[in-house]
Amino acid sequence: MVGSVARFGWPVPIMVGADKGGVGKTTVARALLDYFASNNVIARAFDTEHPRGTLHRFHPDVTEVVDITQTPDQMRILDTLNTSQVKVTVLDTRAGALTTSLAALRDVGFLDAVKRGEFNFMLFHILGPSLASLGEIAETAPFVSDANYFLVRNYVNDSTFFDWDPATLQTYFGKVKNASEVAIPKLNAMAYEQVDLAGTPWSTFVANKAAGGEPAQHSFTLRGYVRTWQSKNAEEFNRIRLLDLINGRI
């Protein structure tokens, strides 16, 4: 029986991705890393936006830039899942590379290992505002039947999911078991931009600090907006019981 003892220290690879660019994958990856940090969950991250690395810019201490299609880099990620002291690994996939990354993971036997219960695999699939995203769900679903699959609607930059009529949505959602929805709320554009310029984690900006930890001069108004946004994110992550999931409690 796979009891709670066996699950203690269960590696948790969390993939954040989309097949469409510009839907804010890195924003969600940053929100996750921040949420983990504020809940004392130590996490590491891989940025597959090789060689530039956006996630790396915000979380340089925990992020490595890798090329997920190259064998040496796949080894760097997958072979360390079990041995690393850090159990939670966030993988920020490159724009448009979700299906190919999943295929690569399947080919190296990772998805089989997930099926055997070796890894507690989670996928945060960031949806774009159009119906094309729904097609992505159908494409992605077969890969993640053993994962915790989250469909993320990202409103951070004011996307309106205009053509999502509930009936259509339901037909797609019906195809995926284990899927739940997560909504990332809108953040004031200037606040978003300023954090982007600062190049720090959200919470560092809120604490009015610069990347090196020295005091910064960020506007209170903007910090307030970011803090409120963060707490809404935390509510969402709490709602899906993310901490229980990574600890294998559900």
Add this chain to the structure above:
Amino acid sequence: MKNRTLVFIVCSPTGRVGKTVVARLLGDYFLLSGRTFVGFDTDTHEPSFAARFPQEVVVSDLNTIQGQMALIDPLLVPDGVPKIVDLWHRSLEGFFTLLDHTGFIAEARRLAIEPVLLYLADGSPRSVETAGHLAARYPDLQIVLVNNEGTAPGLEEREEFDRYPTGRSFKIAALDPVLRQTIEEPGFSLSRFMLMPPANMSIVVRAGLREWLWRVFSQFKSFELRMTLEETEHLG
């Protein structure tokens, strides 16, 4: 003794009840007592508070993030200089949403900044209801009712008055039309008048205005004294 910074927010859900007059009286009260203040006018269409005090008051458009920053950030500077916000009735809800979204109240508390709501009561159902909502939404916020007899005559005798959240209140007496005309003249400064009335001014106008202002300013003074007494340690 902590050095508290007072932030006065003059507001009401309706227009034309005398918000700007109250903001102006407060501003002149500080100037008259040899202090300065920093003011904000959120009425971008007709910023009459800003027009009275070009040196002290800035106009901030709460519909833009720049305007929000130009209001909220300076309000949280704990420099001991009183702040006065003349809140346009159309930006009332936006302003309080902004306070919530930025966590303003908690930050103000941390910095020993005391927001004081000066609520212009006019006895209308909307006014009573909004005051109740605000009191429930911000239980720790000090709400001072302003009973402006010029725009809401006889309010104190009406039963609506009892439906407002109870607390301190200011009373501003109705002003004789001639006196009102005098103070509404552009460029007429209440504090300068108190310091040195124009020589050519009618003695009747001068006495009437002085009396009116004195009654308002003494209420501000006693409010300030009571705040000081409350924050004094070693008191009995």
